[in-house]
Amino acid sequence: MRKVILVAILITLLSLALTQIRTLAATPTPNEVEAVARTLYCPLCVGQRLDSCEIPLCQDMKREIAQMLTEGRTPEEIRAYFVEQYGPVVLGEPPRKGINWLAWVIPIMVLVAAVGYAGLKVRQWSQERALTGESIYTTEQGDVEDEYMSQVDRELSQLE
Amino acid sequence: MNSQTITDTRRFTRGQIIAFLIALLFIGILAAGLIMRHQGRPTEGPAPDFTLTLFDGGTLRLSEQRGKVVVVNFWASWCQPCKDEAPDLERVWRMYKDKGVLFIGVNWSDTEGKARAYLAEFNITYPNGPDLGRRIGQKYRIQGVPETFFIDKQGHIRQVVIRPLEEAELISLIEGLLNE
The missing domain is CATH 1.20.5 (Single alpha-helices involved in coiled-coils or other helix-helix interfaces)
Structure with missing residues (x-):
């Protein structure tokens, strides 16, 4: 009888220890929580990343991240959950779909157009210079000097 | 040339x-x-329609509540002024729930666990649900919480209050809309 009780106690202790080990293994480290929090933004602040945000909502969100990691959810699933809860603002950038694509495409198009236009202008300008044979060093001061030299010539000829 | x-x-x-x-x-x-x-919140005209997924299950659509005076209250568990007005809201809801008045709680920018704990703490019984994706808050252009919109029987916004409400003011506003 004593043997049976001893075995029962041992089995109970062993199962408790195993449960504890499993819980510890599933508990995410602060670094794992921070890694997910770094990819999210506070929905109430402007441009404030979740990992460096200390307001109560951010603290609650970080606790939810830890909870979801414990449940075995992937960072991608956690991000999707927060987008569903608070909208795309938590991603810190507009989602790359639908009309939001314009926010990504237009700045690039403007940049390409501006660079292209500037390149075209520079080429046009250098071609014009080459055709007229005009020195790029011709300045207003040069024109003044030419005028001055002409006047000197005129006055010299008058003296002669 | x-x-x-x-x-x-x-x-x-x-x-x-x-x-x-x-x-x-x-x-x-x-x-x-x-x-x-920079557009301000709507203070008159038809109330933007929304469907709220309730914490208790099911959904509630605003446009299906025509004929009732509707009080839409935006709140969050982290908001102290919301906690200040919560007992008054619940008390007035219990006074008017059988008199053609509906209170709707929209939980804005919150976490589900904290929101449920808040509802339990203040024993709130009127329909409540999370503002998923903050779409309802965007429609009403709210700037924070608490904000409360009073909608008449025809579905028009008649009053917006952007501070905690007290029982006497709630009763006065509701009575005004009920007696129209």
Whole structure:
């Protein structure tokens, strides 16, 4: 009888220890929580990343991240959950779909157009210079000097 | 020579026109975004419709509540002023729930666990649900919490209060709309 009780106690202790080990293994480290929090933004602040945000909502969100990691959810699933809860603002950038694509495409198009236009202008300008044979060093001061030299010539000829 | 110069400056290449149109589109989108961001919350006219997924299960659609005076209260568990007004809201809801009045709690920018704990703490019994994706808050252009919208029997916004409400003020506003 004593043997049976001893075995029962041992089995109970062993199962408790195993449960504890499993819980510890599933508990995410602060670094794992921070890694997910770094990819999210506070929905109430402007441009404030979740990992460096200390307001109560951010603290609650970080606790939810830890909870979801414990449940075995992937960072991608956690991000999707927060987008569903608070909208795309938590991603810190507009989602790359639908009309939001314009926010990504237009700045690039403007940049390409501006660079292209500037390149075209520079080429046009250098071609014009080459055709007229005009020195790029011709300045207003040069024109003044030419005028001055002409006047000197005129006055010299008058003296002669 | 001069007339030639004038003609040259007035001619735009296709590239220039496209660049100009792109720049115009870009500025237009930026301007539209700024205008939308700075538009105030609606204070009159038809109340924007929404469907709220309730914490208790099921959904509630605002447009299906015509004929009732509806009080839409935006709140969050982290908001102290919301906690200040919560007992008054619940008390007045219990006074008017059988008199053609509906209170709707919209939980804004919160976590589900904290929101449920808040509802339990203040024993709130009127329909409540999370503002998923903060879409309802965007429709009503709320700036924070608490904000409360009073909607008449025809579904029009009649009053907006952007501070904690007290029992006497709630009763006065509801009575005003019920007696119309």
